[in-house]
Amino acid sequence: MAVERTLSIIKPDAVAKNAIGEIYARFEKNGLRIVAAKMMQLSQAQAEGFYAEHKERPFFNDLVGFMTSGPVMVQALEGENAIATNRELMGATDPQKADAGTIRADFAQSVEANAVHGSDSSESAAREVAFFFEDGEICSRG
Ligand code: RTP
Ligand code: MG
Helix, strand or coil: CCEEEEEEEECHHHHHCCCHHHHHHHHHHCCCEEEEEEEECCCHHHHHHHCHHHCCCCCHHHHHHHHCCCCEEEEEEEEECHHHHHHHHHCCCCCCCCCCCCHHHHHCCCCCCCCEEECCCHHHHHHHHHHHCCHHHCCCCC
């Protein structure tokens, strides 16, 4: 299996709950290394740009409002099969449907305020990591 990089965001609801450390522990216990990280208050333009693929969706304005409602923790994760591993750790978008023991089952409260984001393909991972980090900010150990 190849070493991959993926983009993870701990969303405003989970930052407000003081859950950054517990979520980081799940990444690290499951073979994902944090190779870049920053806490940010996203601007409206940054949130709209990041979620541009959802621009036509009915929930887009609410999503942008939620993602700018407080600070987020943004990280690049690296590891074998990192994109799928992170999605498995996150669980389903709707926390009611998320498997027990996943981050969303344990920390999310709704479809919108669902604790974490994770890239869903190698193409989106490359775009999303580059959206937040310069190459020189990534301390790759792979
Ligand atoms: P993410 O992109 O944040 O990792 O989540 P995802 O792939 O599981 O879900 P996606 O379909 O890409 O949707 C992006 C985010 O939009 C919000 N959402 N709200 N109100 C709604 O029906 C609705 N549907 C999606 C969620 O915050 C979701 O994570
Ligand atoms: Mg998505």
